[in-house]
Amino acid sequence: MRFWIFLLVALALGAGVFFGARYLHNDYLFFAGYVVLEYLVLATAWNILGGYCGYVNFGTAAFFALGAYTSVAIHKFSPMPIPVLILLGGIVSGIVGLGMGYLTLRLRGAFFSIATLALAVVVQTLITNWDYVGGSRGAYVVRPATVPLVGSYIQYLFLVMLVLAILAVFAARMIERSWLGYGFASIRDDELAAEASGVPTLRLKLMATTLSGAFMGMAGAPLPYYVGYLDPASGFNLAYAVNSIAMPLVGGTTTWIGPVIGALLLGTVQQVATVTISSAVNLLIVGVVLVGFVMIAPNGIIGLIEARLRARSDR
Amino acid sequence: MSGSSITVSGIHAAYGAVRALEDVSLEVKSGETVALLGTNGNGKSTLMKCIMGIVRPSAGSIFAEIDGRRHDLVGRSTEAIVDLGIALVPEGRRLFPKLTVEENLLLGAFRRIARAQIANNRAFCFEAFPQLAERRRQLAGSLSGGEQQMLALGRALMLAPRILLIDEPSVGLAPILVRRTIDKIQQLKEQYRLTVLMAEQNFTQAIRIADRGYVIVHGRIAFEGRSTEELNNNDLIRKFYLGL
Structure with missing residues (x-):
């Protein structure tokens, strides 16, 4: 019951954002907002594996780009509506996530992270050498100028990403408060103890890598239509991996709201910096913010708030 | 509803080239508290992990009887073993x-x-x-x-659970807390009619509640005490534990 209330509130909030932005008659808001929402999905997806289970994934860009390139491949074959592409991109990246889980299930800690980094390199090499989707030249995707009902295409993309973001956050919140979430938390805290208590750690880890990968792929699926031209260098951009780790860390990794706060905060700052200074400064911002948080609030904003509340209740 | 017991026969286990258990056989009968005695690094925890399916023995068999039904534990996943109770x-x-x-x-x-x-x-x-x-x-x-x-x-x-495996309950506890923990285990055992296998270094405390015990040295069962008196009077134990 409370899940549905949450979903309704989130949808109402989303509708407010969308119509509010429309009211301002500025398409740039949609361009910038799309990127922030895309990061919101990525951060939430990363957090399912990295935050809930404690497995740090450096390969976000691989899953994200796989979603995007699935769309490119399908577009070349026969164009399809974006929601369908999102579904297909999610399936492809989810399968790759499952495969990664199987291959790396014996690895823990830094070793797992290094393996995910390797995965990103492998996938990028494959895509760069796959001529059908443009190879290293990149691929042009011509998008229609308008969409029925919504109007301008960027508003449509924004709306699609908004819905996806709400779905991702909803899913993350549901996982967190279910037996699945408890199982994930037990893996994060002490995997051996979890196993001894009868938590099927292997199966849960595979579910986490699959879900996390699938949402990353979904976030990437509309990308070719957003940029119009996609090449491996932009699809596998370092920023995706860095941001999707930094955002949950800044917000707080143990709850669904952490990545949301982190993505909205960092994502917005980056978009503002892009227009006021330069997009080159974005990674620098992430670096500085991350160093600051590690020193002042290692458990993120949520951790800081929780510590405050606990200190107050103890007094 | 009949009893719940564990029978381990002739198991071998190794971590890579390091042999941890060699031909270990042991039995915990229904309703018993059996102590598994031995100092660090002799294979107590490995034996526990073998029973739980966390470490897979290279040879030998482990059977558990739960409420009168017999189950082969070797090759089962830990979850499935937990499901048995x-x-x-x-x-x-x-x-x-x-x-x-x-x-x-x-x-x-x-x-x-x-x-x-x-x-x-x-x-x-x-x-x-x-x-x-x-x-x-x-x-x-x-x-x-x-x-x-x-x-x-x-x-x-x-x-x-029907069967409780306890690995070194005394580790890192002050003497008075060890005593309390051991008492609590005894109380829980009676209350829930558990069958208990307890690995312990603290001989004097473990022996207070154990019906009988095994001494494990370098991955082998070195001595089987069929009663607490037998354990108390055993030369090996006097030498290793009590320094007599």
Whole structure:
């Protein structure tokens, strides 16, 4: 019951954002907002594996780009509506996530992270050498100028990403408060103890890598239509991996709201910096913010708030 | 409803090239408390892990009888063994330090079979360990050593197990807390009619509640004491443990 209330509130909030932005008659808001929402999905997806289970994934860009390139491949074959592409991109990246889980299930800690980094390199090499989707030249995707009902295409993309973001956050919140979430938390805290208590750690880890990968792929699926031209260098951009780790860390990794706060905060700052200074400064911002948080609030904003509340209740 | 027992026969286990267990046979009969005695590095924990399916023995067999039904444990997943009603209190307690006391208990009942009984079992746990009820919202990592051991026991009881394996309950506890923990184990055993296999270094404490025991040295059963007197009077034990 409370899940549905949450979903309704989130949808109402989303509708407010969308119509509010429309009211301002500025398409740039949609361009910038799309990127922030895309990061919101990525951060939430990363957090399912990295935050809930404690497995740090450096390969976000691989899953994200796989979603995007699935769309490119399908577009070349026969164009399809974006929601369908999102579904297909999610399936492809989810399968790759499952495969990664199987291959790396014996690895823990830094070793797992290094393996995910390797995965990103492998996938990028494959895509760069796959001529059908443009190879290293990149691929042009011509998008229609308008969409029925919504109007301008960027508003449509924004709306699609908004819905996806709400779905991702909803899913993350549901996982967190279910037996699945408890199982994930037990893996994060002490995997051996979890196993001894009868938590099927292997199966849960595979579910986490699959879900996390699938949402990353979904976030990437509309990308070719957003940029119009996609090449491996932009699809596998370092920023995706860095941001999707930094955002949950800044917000707080143990709850669904952490990545949301982190993505909205960092994502917005980056978009503002892009227009006021330069997009080159974005990674620098992430670096500085991350160093600051590690020193002042290692458990993120949520951790800081929780510590405050606990200190107050103890007094 | 007949008994629950464990029969280990002739198992060998190794970590890579390092042999941990060699031809170990042991039996825990229904309703018994059996002590597995031995100092560090002799294979006590490995034996526990073999029974739980965490470490796979290279040879030998492990059977468990649960309420009169016989099950082969070798090759079964840990989850499946837990489902049978065998619970392990791991060495060093291994709680989930950043989760609350209550969440730790819930995780003890992760298996679907245990979830059905969760309210009852939690009530039993809080009855057996009133300190845990007071601290239910506290993080497990912030509990004292004695409380953590109680929580580890409570977490295992959330499964409503028939057989309880306890690996070194005395580790890192002050002498008075060791005494209390051992007493508690005895009390729980009687209350829930458990069959208990307890690995322990603290000979004098373990022997207080054990019906009989095995001494394990360098991965082999060096001595089987059919009663506490036999253990008390054994030369090996006098030499290794008591320094006589």
